[in-house]
Structure formats: C-alpha cells, structure tokens
Amino acid sequence: MTIIRRGTMTAAVMALGLTLAACGGSLTQDGSGKDDSDTIKLGMLTPLTGSSAAIGPHMKDGARLAVDEINAKGGIDGRKLSLTVEDEACDPKTAAAGAAKLVSAGVRISVGGYCSSATLPTLSIFEKAHIPMIIPAANSADLLAEQRRNVFLINGTGIQQAQAAAAFIKAGSSKGVALIDDNTSYSTDITKRTGDELGLLGVKVADHQSVTAGESDYSGAVNAVLGSKADFVYWTGYYQEGGLLIKQLRAAGYKGRIMVADGSVDGKLIEIAGKSNVQGVFATMTQTPQTIPGGEAWVATYKKKFGSEPGPYSTQAYDAVRVAAEAVRAAGSTDGQDVIEALEQIDGFEIFSGPLNFTLQHTLSVGGFDILVVEDDDFVLEK
Amino acid sequence: MNDESTLRAGEKPSVYVSAVEGRTPTNIAPSVTEAGASASSRTAVAELVSNSLASRCLGTGAAVAALALPLVSSSTYVIQIAVDALIFVMLAVGLNIVVGYCGLLDLGYAAFFAIGAYTSGLLSTRFGWPLVATVPVVVIAAIIAGLLIGGPTLRLRSDYLAIVTLGFGEIIRITANNLDFTGGPNGLYGIPDFGDFGLRADIALYWITAVVVIAAVLFSSRLGRGRIGRAWRFVREDEDAAEAMGIHTYRVKFAAYIAGAVFGGIAGVLFAAHQTAISPPSFNFLWSALILMAVVLGGMASTPGVVVGALMISLLPELLRGAENWRYLIFGLLLIVVMVFRPQGLLPAHPGEPRRRGRRAREGTS
Amino acid sequence: MNHLQLVLSGLFVGSFYALVALGYSMVYGIIKLLNFAHGDLYMVGAFAGFTVLSVGAGALGGGFVALIVIMIVAMIATGGFGMLLERVAYRPLRSAPRLSVLITAVGASFALEYGIAVAFGPTPEVYPVGVQDGTLHIANAQVTYAQLAMTAIAVVLMAALDTLVRTTRSGRAMRAISQDPKACLLMGVNVDRVISRTFFIGSALAGAAGVMAGAYYGKIDFLMGFVIGLKAFTAAVIGGIGNLRGAVLGAIVLGLLESFGVPTSAASGVTSSRSASSFSS
Incomplete structure (x- = not known):
C-alpha cells in the first residue's frame, strides 16, 4: 500500500509538472521574439464570471464583430486577426493569471480591461512582455499614474466624465447635488472628481452617499438624499443597482432630477427601474450607435450576428479592435514598440466617440461625453 | 431565554449529529478528529x-x-499561476496551525493576509522602502493584529470564535476600502518586487517564493511535531483535560493564533510583490473560505494533505478557466463529491501521536 | 432627517432578513451546521418564482393573488431543493468532522450560484410583474401598500413557524433533536426525517423571501443570495444562533441599524463579538 501510494504521489507531482509544461522559454529574458505568423493575435480580458459577469459577453461580441469585419475585408496586410478572450472575474488575481495566459498564448495586443482594480495588476505583466494595451472600458486615473508607455485608454476618463457632468449640472442651476457611488473604484473616482469640479463651479454638494453593490435595499441612501433636500442626484455606479436606486428614489417621493454615469446606460436600467420612473433621467455617456447618424445599421448588424442588443462597452470593445488593427497597419508590424509609436501618432481615426487622438497621457483628447436622456425605452441625445 | 420556541444549542457546540450514528462514544474521540478515529479500518490506511x-x-x-x-x-x-499556488500553500499551511493543529475555527484568515500585503505595499510605495525591509514590520503588524483580535476572542468556544473572526475579516477589508491612505477601492499599485538577480523578474520572484514557502511548510510541520504541537493537539482534543494537565490553554491557543497570523502576513508580502497591485476585493470572505477549504479538503493537521489541498483549490479553477460559468459549478460539485467520499480529507493526518523516528523510537519509548 | 421613516424602512428590510435568518438559525439549532448555501436558496426561490411567472403569467394575471400562488409554488420548489441539498451534500457527512460539512456547504453555494448562472445567464432578470400600489401616509412618513403587504406576509409566515415549532409534534421533535440527537434516536424519533423537514421549512422560508424580494425590488441575479446570506447569518448571531425568536429580533435590529446608516458589516463584527462574549460564559 505504502509503495503504491508513494508511486501515485510521485506520479502526481510529475504529472503536475508535465501538464504545466507548455511552451519553453529562457530564464533570463522575456520570450516575445519575432512574430511572423499569418495571424495577428489579439487578447481580451473581460469579466465572464463573478459580479460583473453580465458585461463580459457584450464586450466579447463587440470585439468579435470588429475582428470578423476586418477579416472579411482581407485582414491587415493579408494577415488575419484572431481574438482570444480570458476571464478577469473583476478579481485582481484572476485577472493577473488571465493576462499571463494571454501573454503565453502569444497575444500581440491586448484589447481588454473592464474593472479598474482588476486591470491594475495586469499592466506590469503586459508591459514586461512588450504588449500594448488598448483598454476599452476601465478608465480609472490610477491606470495612468505610473505612466507606462504601453497603456492606452479609449474610454473617456473619470475626470472627463466628471467635467461633463459638472458642466451640465451647473447649466441646470441646481440648489444642491447628491452624489451616490457604489464603493467601487470606477464609481468613487467619478463622484470624487465631480465633487471637486462642482466645487470649482460653485455648485453646492448637498450629500455624498456610498451604497454597497449587490444589495437590493437602498432606503438608507434614499432617506439621506431626501433629508438633504438635494434636487439633483448623480449616480455613478452600474445599472443593476442604478435601476433599483431610481425606482426607490421615485417611490419615496423624490421629485428632482436624476443623472447616471456611463456604467448605468443600458436597457436593463429602464427595465429594472420601471419605465415610468426613469423617464427624463439623464446620463453622461460617450457616443453610442443610438446617438450617431448611421448607427442603426451597426446595431442591426450586431443584433443579426449575436441575437442580442449591444450592451455597455460593446462599442468600446469594437473600437479597441479597430484601433489595434489600424495601429498594426500603420506600424507595418506587430512589434510592441512599433505599435505603441503608431498608436501615439494616430490622428483622427474615426471611432464612436469621435476622431481619435491620444493625449500625452494616452487618454482620448476629447472625452466625447454627451448628455443623454431617457425617452420611452431608449437613451437619446439631450437637446 | 427559556421560551419554548428556542432551538437550543447543545452544551457542547461541536457535537454534530454524528453523535446519533457515532460509532464511538464522544468522550473518547470528540470533535475534530472524530472521523479519523471512528472508522478503524480506515485508521490503518490513513x-x-x-x-x-x-x-x-x-x-x-x-x-x-x-x-x-x-x-x-x-x-x-x-x-x-505557480506563484499564486505557492502563496496559497503558504496561507493554507498557516491556517492549518490555527484550525488543524489547535482546532480554532478562523473564518477571517484573509485579514492577516491583507495586513501583510497592505503593510508592505504602503511602506514600499508611499515611503520607498525596499520590499525586503518591510518584512520585519509586517511580522510585527501581524503579531499586533493577532494580539488585538485574539486577546478577547480566544477565550470563546470555537463557533463564536468563527463568527468574531468573520466579522474581523470584514472590518479589515472595509477599512481598507474606505481609507484614502490605503488607496480606497483601487488599493495600492506599483509595488516593487524583490529584485531580479539577473533573471527574468517573474522567475526570480518564483524562486524567492518557492524558497520561502518550502521553509514555511517545513517549519510548520516541525512546529506540529514538537512540544508546542503536542500541546495544540491536546487543546484541540479536550480543552478541559488539557487545562487539568497543566497546560496553559489560553497561552497555547494564542501561540497558534499568532503563528498563523505571521504566516498570513508573510504570504501577504509575497502576494503584494507578485500582484504589484492590491485592492480590497482580493481579501474578501471568499478568500478566507477558500483557504479554510484547502485545509479541510487536504486533511486537517496533515501537512502533506494541506499542501495538496491548497494546490487543488488554487489550480482547479485555473484549469477550468475555459468553462466560464461552468467553472465554479464544476468546482462546487467537485468539492461536494470529494468531501462525501473522503470526509476526513484527501490525505488525513493519522490520529494520535506521530511516530517518533530515530534513536528514541528504536529504544521503544514511543 | 425623518426618524419615523427610517424606523419604518428598517422594520420592512428587517422582516426580509428575518425570513432568511430563521432558516439559518433552524438548521444551526438542529444540526449545528452553518449552512453557507442558505442565502443561495433565497436566490433559487427568486428564480423559481421568476420561472413560474414567465411560464404562467397569462393564466395567473397580476396582483396579490397571483403573487401568493407563485410564492407557494416557489416555496415548495425551494424547500424541495433544500431537502435535496441536505440529502446529497450534508447527510452523508453526518458522522464526518464538522468542518467537512462546511466545505460541502460552500461547494453547494458555488454550485447553486453558477448553476443558475448557466441556466438563466449572468444578466440580471427583471420580474415580469411588480406590485404597484398606493402610498399610505403616517405622520410625516410614508409606507407603500406593497411594503405593508410584504411585511404582513412575513409576519404570518413567522407566526406559523413559531406555532409549528412550539405546539406541534414535529416541532417537538425538532426541539428534542436540537438538544440531544442521540437520545432522540433511542426514543424512536426518526431523526433523518425531522432534519429533512427542517431543511424543507427553512429553505421554503428563504424561497418565500426570494419571491418577495423579486416582486418588490424587481431585479434578481445569481449572486443576490450572497450578501443577504451574510446579513441573515449576522442577524441570527445577534439574536443568538439557534434561537428562532432571537433570529427575528436580530434581523429587525440589523434592518434598523442599516436604515440609520450604520455600516453593518463592520457593526456585525462588533455586535457579534459582544453577543459571542455573552454566550461564552
């Protein structure tokens, strides 16, 4: 018995070693040698499990649509694009392992990144492998704080969104604003910056609440908002909680204006909050297919291909792939350094949020935030 | 509280319905190791x-x-993923001292992990300390935290201890989430590593981690076999009897708790260096539960078992990565299946005193 | 700040927590198991109700009658699920170390959450019927009729449980088992069946709370059970775990604390350490 067990254990250890043994490489340098295969590998990290699992498929489908479109036109210089998607689960450890898996799979450009806190640990992994990152959704300023050259954000940043929000609130002459976030980094980033901006513009912030994502009852926050006499509520979290919050605010008799940030711009928000509660709710959002001319065709193609409406960040994921392809075309190679230079030099490439130019910090030169408003079942451009 | 609707908790919180079908009287083989002892045919194999x-x-x-x-x-x-797995082994081995050796149910172990990671992260990013220099501070911080939380709670029976530690774990995480100093929900980033020694940075870190973790595994296994380990087992088996035999049970439990805290803290340093960015979601209740699962799945108090359990819990979800939402469904079902077929763990510790090796054993003193 | 309003919403939320906390407390009282999958049974209840509602919405119509029919169906389904869970994941381990059962409980929690995620998709679902209603004004606070009705249903269920445990034969068996399972076996109590029944009742209550949450809040998703599971656990602990009336009291205290803006996760640590100390002596 002992011998058998010992044998199994040794075998198990060896099997572990062997199963883990994938592609070899050197111990002293990063193995990212030359790439002359006939496919250009793109990698995407997106939440497919965990609390944000609902977002992943939207981003995946958006990116897939762009890949298929580009490939149908013959690819880039005769090379086809391929897309590998890994789960980040909105969890830093899972995200880091996913990033390493993408690196090992030979991905040349990363076009993913949803949760900021999960994207942060992936930065150094991609940087060490000389892989440029075009981040479609995550937009915390912390991503840029270390000034890594390979990191590009194509979603408007928190500060751009905060400026758009503050300008709109100021124009609407509010007597007191209540800011509500959900305690995630994305959300607190926007409330904090909006508070700062409002301070500069001389608008009073009457209340600042943080709720816990994943709960259902927000009567504590709702009562506090009512008590603060705020007449403008800005919710900066996601649509799951946003829908409930709007419903409960209205049910409690809140009559003032409500605005939500881009994470809440989704058809489900209207469904959850109830159509009548959500009429006239504003949103800060980058341009979407619904708000730009010719966008209907894009939505129709998307629906035909995947059988569902595009969701949050479908467009940004779609754009991230197109930007990556454009950079490879301009650089004439998939070498990380060349692609980064090509990205920095992109001038006026059309994406959903407008013509693309990167600032020195690698963010969009124009945030492209518009104010949308809910009319019937849709978010439409506020005029 | 004697009203009739009360389903009263029994006098001994740890006697599960096992007593109903128990093949051995509880006073001979109580609480934690009871399965190991109960099935005598399995004992020999184990x-x-x-x-x-x-x-x-x-x-x-x-x-x-x-x-x-x-x-x-x-x-x-x-x-x-190998570094992830090794760090997880370190955590599991540390928790094994608390839960496996000493029988204290700790549901907030991730708190010490967080304290280690945040202490070294703060010192290295805000004050520019090299990561190695933060280790002594981390050890001290972990000990202080262990004293603070252990002091009032270690006098409690295990179930209440579990609940208090659960609360403690949440408090640490929520505090980190709400303080600006700790970076709020985004946490700390840009944490340096130990240096690359001319190797690829991740491989250098791997070897450092491997050496630390191997040392930790050896150390904890030694601890378990030494004098203090015997005291822990005694306390776990029967606290009152241990007390009667002259063991200072409170102090002995404290020793286990602090040892576990230090292991957790050092694992936190490795985690901070490995991830380069740490944030509160990494230290939630699920983590505490997963570490505990590694200990129980492998076999409590059995070092090889705990190592195998930790490797399984850490690597299985990674190997099931392609399965998306099926991943945790399969993981959950596997856990149930494994526990149903091997309730005492994959490689359980054998009950009773470990056999002595060497001279004294040959003289027949064991 | 309007204190009456805060008290009312605290009581309302507390009654939800209470329904879930009761199951936690019952299971713990009887077999000393922290059933970590209990919060997920609440989620399963919400999805069971959702399924019934989607399939048979036309036949049932709207309103409270439909809601109660759906709730009963969902309670039976969730109760059955709870029994199955006990049979498959907990009963085989009854003679095993107590912590092993904790592992299967966490495993069951994963399996339920992601089983639902696979079956219904990870996107939150919206309950096709909500309870729309008028509002009642009491002094300067307001309560919706839906809130009143939900609280009333919760109170009825709790009273029914209390009567069941206190006065019926099977309630007596439950109380006996919680004190000495071995003696019960000797006295000819069918312990397995009583434990099964306990799981059925506890899970059914959680299922009822799930349907109520679905109908009232309107949104359900596969992870909705996690947070409420932790809260119900806290409530059960505050009230003295194993004590049913205590669990209800604990839930209401928790609801009020939250409503007054105390960060409860932290509070739970403090309160639980307090209640724990009061138990240990």
Missing part, C-alpha cells in the same frame, strides 16, 4: 499513507520539483 507522505524523501522530492519548475517550463502563465 496511518500508512501519512507516514509514507511525511517521509523525508517525498517532501524533498516535492521541494525539488517546486524549485525545478522554471527549468521545465518558463512560460509566463505557468510561472504566474
């Missing part, structure tokens, strides 16, 4: 297995295999 596994050559083999991994495969992914 003894053989854990003896063979505790044998030096196997331990050495595993250590060598761990150290040699980068020579077999140096792909970024393999190294990444």
Whole structure:
C-alpha cells in the first residue's frame, strides 16, 4: 500500500509538472521574439464570471464583430486577426493569471480591461512582455499614474466624465447635488472628481452617499438624499443597482432630477427601474450607435450576428479592435514598440466617440461625453 | 431565554449529529478528529499513507520539483499561476496551525493576509522602502493584529470564535476600502518586487517564493511535531483535560493564533510583490473560505494533505478557466463529491501521536 | 432627517432578513451546521418564482393573488431543493468532522450560484410583474401598500413557524433533536426525517423571501443570495444562533441599524463579538 501510494504521489507531482509544461522559454529574458505568423493575435480580458459577469459577453461580441469585419475585408496586410478572450472575474488575481495566459498564448495586443482594480495588476505583466494595451472600458486615473508607455485608454476618463457632468449640472442651476457611488473604484473616482469640479463651479454638494453593490435595499441612501433636500442626484455606479436606486428614489417621493454615469446606460436600467420612473433621467455617456447618424445599421448588424442588443462597452470593445488593427497597419508590424509609436501618432481615426487622438497621457483628447436622456425605452441625445 | 420556541444549542457546540450514528462514544474521540478515529479500518490506511507522505524523501522530492519548475517550463502563465499556488500553500499551511493543529475555527484568515500585503505595499510605495525591509514590520503588524483580535476572542468556544473572526475579516477589508491612505477601492499599485538577480523578474520572484514557502511548510510541520504541537493537539482534543494537565490553554491557543497570523502576513508580502497591485476585493470572505477549504479538503493537521489541498483549490479553477460559468459549478460539485467520499480529507493526518523516528523510537519509548 | 421613516424602512428590510435568518438559525439549532448555501436558496426561490411567472403569467394575471400562488409554488420548489441539498451534500457527512460539512456547504453555494448562472445567464432578470400600489401616509412618513403587504406576509409566515415549532409534534421533535440527537434516536424519533423537514421549512422560508424580494425590488441575479446570506447569518448571531425568536429580533435590529446608516458589516463584527462574549460564559 505504502509503495503504491508513494508511486501515485510521485506520479502526481510529475504529472503536475508535465501538464504545466507548455511552451519553453529562457530564464533570463522575456520570450516575445519575432512574430511572423499569418495571424495577428489579439487578447481580451473581460469579466465572464463573478459580479460583473453580465458585461463580459457584450464586450466579447463587440470585439468579435470588429475582428470578423476586418477579416472579411482581407485582414491587415493579408494577415488575419484572431481574438482570444480570458476571464478577469473583476478579481485582481484572476485577472493577473488571465493576462499571463494571454501573454503565453502569444497575444500581440491586448484589447481588454473592464474593472479598474482588476486591470491594475495586469499592466506590469503586459508591459514586461512588450504588449500594448488598448483598454476599452476601465478608465480609472490610477491606470495612468505610473505612466507606462504601453497603456492606452479609449474610454473617456473619470475626470472627463466628471467635467461633463459638472458642466451640465451647473447649466441646470441646481440648489444642491447628491452624489451616490457604489464603493467601487470606477464609481468613487467619478463622484470624487465631480465633487471637486462642482466645487470649482460653485455648485453646492448637498450629500455624498456610498451604497454597497449587490444589495437590493437602498432606503438608507434614499432617506439621506431626501433629508438633504438635494434636487439633483448623480449616480455613478452600474445599472443593476442604478435601476433599483431610481425606482426607490421615485417611490419615496423624490421629485428632482436624476443623472447616471456611463456604467448605468443600458436597457436593463429602464427595465429594472420601471419605465415610468426613469423617464427624463439623464446620463453622461460617450457616443453610442443610438446617438450617431448611421448607427442603426451597426446595431442591426450586431443584433443579426449575436441575437442580442449591444450592451455597455460593446462599442468600446469594437473600437479597441479597430484601433489595434489600424495601429498594426500603420506600424507595418506587430512589434510592441512599433505599435505603441503608431498608436501615439494616430490622428483622427474615426471611432464612436469621435476622431481619435491620444493625449500625452494616452487618454482620448476629447472625452466625447454627451448628455443623454431617457425617452420611452431608449437613451437619446439631450437637446 | 427559556421560551419554548428556542432551538437550543447543545452544551457542547461541536457535537454534530454524528453523535446519533457515532460509532464511538464522544468522550473518547470528540470533535475534530472524530472521523479519523471512528472508522478503524480506515485508521490503518490513513496511518500508512501519512507516514509514507511525511517521509523525508517525498517532501524533498516535492521541494525539488517546486524549485525545478522554471527549468521545465518558463512560460509566463505557468510561472504566474505557480506563484499564486505557492502563496496559497503558504496561507493554507498557516491556517492549518490555527484550525488543524489547535482546532480554532478562523473564518477571517484573509485579514492577516491583507495586513501583510497592505503593510508592505504602503511602506514600499508611499515611503520607498525596499520590499525586503518591510518584512520585519509586517511580522510585527501581524503579531499586533493577532494580539488585538485574539486577546478577547480566544477565550470563546470555537463557533463564536468563527463568527468574531468573520466579522474581523470584514472590518479589515472595509477599512481598507474606505481609507484614502490605503488607496480606497483601487488599493495600492506599483509595488516593487524583490529584485531580479539577473533573471527574468517573474522567475526570480518564483524562486524567492518557492524558497520561502518550502521553509514555511517545513517549519510548520516541525512546529506540529514538537512540544508546542503536542500541546495544540491536546487543546484541540479536550480543552478541559488539557487545562487539568497543566497546560496553559489560553497561552497555547494564542501561540497558534499568532503563528498563523505571521504566516498570513508573510504570504501577504509575497502576494503584494507578485500582484504589484492590491485592492480590497482580493481579501474578501471568499478568500478566507477558500483557504479554510484547502485545509479541510487536504486533511486537517496533515501537512502533506494541506499542501495538496491548497494546490487543488488554487489550480482547479485555473484549469477550468475555459468553462466560464461552468467553472465554479464544476468546482462546487467537485468539492461536494470529494468531501462525501473522503470526509476526513484527501490525505488525513493519522490520529494520535506521530511516530517518533530515530534513536528514541528504536529504544521503544514511543 | 425623518426618524419615523427610517424606523419604518428598517422594520420592512428587517422582516426580509428575518425570513432568511430563521432558516439559518433552524438548521444551526438542529444540526449545528452553518449552512453557507442558505442565502443561495433565497436566490433559487427568486428564480423559481421568476420561472413560474414567465411560464404562467397569462393564466395567473397580476396582483396579490397571483403573487401568493407563485410564492407557494416557489416555496415548495425551494424547500424541495433544500431537502435535496441536505440529502446529497450534508447527510452523508453526518458522522464526518464538522468542518467537512462546511466545505460541502460552500461547494453547494458555488454550485447553486453558477448553476443558475448557466441556466438563466449572468444578466440580471427583471420580474415580469411588480406590485404597484398606493402610498399610505403616517405622520410625516410614508409606507407603500406593497411594503405593508410584504411585511404582513412575513409576519404570518413567522407566526406559523413559531406555532409549528412550539405546539406541534414535529416541532417537538425538532426541539428534542436540537438538544440531544442521540437520545432522540433511542426514543424512536426518526431523526433523518425531522432534519429533512427542517431543511424543507427553512429553505421554503428563504424561497418565500426570494419571491418577495423579486416582486418588490424587481431585479434578481445569481449572486443576490450572497450578501443577504451574510446579513441573515449576522442577524441570527445577534439574536443568538439557534434561537428562532432571537433570529427575528436580530434581523429587525440589523434592518434598523442599516436604515440609520450604520455600516453593518463592520457593526456585525462588533455586535457579534459582544453577543459571542455573552454566550461564552
């Protein structure tokens, strides 16, 4: 018995070693040698499990649509694009392992990144492998704080969104604003910056609440908002909680204006909050297919291909792939350094949020935030 | 509180319905190890297995295999998840001291992990300390935290201890989430590593982690076999009897708790260096539960078992990565299946005193 | 700040927590198991109700009658699920170390959450019927009729449980088992069946709370059970775990604390350490 067990254990250890043994490489340098295969590998990290699992498929489908479109036109210089998607689960450890898996799979450009806190640990992994990152959704300023050259954000940043929000609130002459976030980094980033901006513009912030994502009852926050006499509520979290919050605010008799940030711009928000509660709710959002001319065709193609409406960040994921392809075309190679230079030099490439130019910090030169408003079942451009 | 609707908790919180079908009277083999002792046919097997596994050559083999991994495969992914797995082994071995050896149910172990990671992260990013220099501070911080939380709670019976530690774990996480100093929900980023020693950075870190973790595994296994380990087992089996035999049970439990805290803290330093960015979601209740699962799944108080359990809990979800939402469904079902078929863990510790090796054993003193 | 309003919403939320906390407390009282999958049974209840509602919405129509029919169906389904869970994941381990059962409980929690995620998709679902209603004004606070009705249903269920445990034969068996399962076996109590029944009742209550949450809040998703599971656990602990009336009291205290803006996760640590100390002596 002992011998058998010992044998199994040794075998198990060896099997572990062997199963883990994938592609070899050197111990002293990063193995990212030359790439002359006939496919250009793109990698995407997106939440497919965990609390944000609902977002992943939207981003995946958006990116897939762009890949298929580009490939149908013959690819880039005769090379086809391929897309590998890994789960980040909105969890830093899972995200880091996913990033390493993408690196090992030979991905040349990363076009993913949803949760900021999960994207942060992936930065150094991609940087060490000389892989440029075009981040479609995550937009915390912390991503840029270390000034890594390979990191590009194509979603408007928190500060751009905060400026758009503050300008709109100021124009609407509010007597007191209540800011509500959900305690995630994305959300607190926007409330904090909006508070700062409002301070500069001389608008009073009457209340600042943080709720816990994943709960259902927000009567504590709702009562506090009512008590603060705020007449403008800005919710900066996601649509799951946003829908409930709007419903409960209205049910409690809140009559003032409500605005939500881009994470809440989704058809489900209207469904959850109830159509009548959500009429006239504003949103800060980058341009979407619904708000730009010719966008209907894009939505129709998307629906035909995947059988569902595009969701949050479908467009940004779609754009991230197109930007990556454009950079490879301009650089004439998939070498990380060349692609980064090509990205920095992109001038006026059309994406959903407008013509693309990167600032020195690698963010969009124009945030492209518009104010949308809910009319019937849709978010439409506020005029 | 004597009203009739009360379903009263029994006098001994830890006697599960096992007593109903118990094949042994509870006063002989109570609480934690009862399964190991109850099925006598299994006892012989368990003894053989854990003896063979505790044998030096196997331990050495595993250590060598761990150290040699980068020579077999140096792909970024393999190294990444191997470091994750090793850190998880360290956590599981640390919690094993608390839960396995001493029988204290700790549901907030991730708190010490967080304290370690945040202390070294803060010192290295805000004050520019090299990461190695933060280790002594982390050890002190972990000990202080252990004293603060252990002081009032270690006098409690295990179930209440579990609940208090659960609360403590949440408090640490929520505090980190709400303080600006700790970076709020985004946490700390840009944490340096230990240096690359001319190697690829991740491989250098892998070897450092491997050495630390191997040392930790050896140390904890030694602790378990020494004088203090015997005291822990005694307290776990019967606290009152231990007290009567002159063991200062409170102090002994404290020792286990603090040792666990230090292991958790050092694992936190490794985690901070490995992730380069740490944030509160990494230290939630699920983590505490997963570490506990590794300990129980492998076999409480059995070092080889706990190592195997930790590798399983850490690597299985990674291997099931392609399965998306099926991933945790399969993981959950596997856990149930494994526990139903091996309730005492994969490689349980054999009950009773470990057999002494060497001179004294030959003289027949054991 | 309007204190009456805060008290009312605290009581309302507390009654939800209470329904879930009761199951936690019952299971713990009887077999000393922290059933970590209990919060997920609440989620399963919400999805069971959702399924019934989607399939048979036309036949049932709207309103409270439909809601109660759906709730009963969902309670039976969730109760059955709870029994199945006990049979498959907990009963085989009854003679095993107590912590092993904790592992299967966490495993069951994963399996339920992601089983639902696979079956219904990870996107939150919206309950096709909500309870729309008028509002009642009491002094300067307001309560919706839906809130009143939900609280009333919760109170009825709790009263029914209390009567069941206190006065019926099977309630007596439950109380007996919680004190000495071995003696019960000797006295000819069918312990397995009573434990099964306990799981059925506890899970059914959680299922009822799930349907109520679905109908009232309107949104359900596969992870909705996690947070409420932790809260119900806290409530059960505050009230003295194993004590049913205590669990209800604990839930209401928790609801009020939250409503007054105390960060409860932290509070739970403090309160639980307090209640724990009061138990240990």
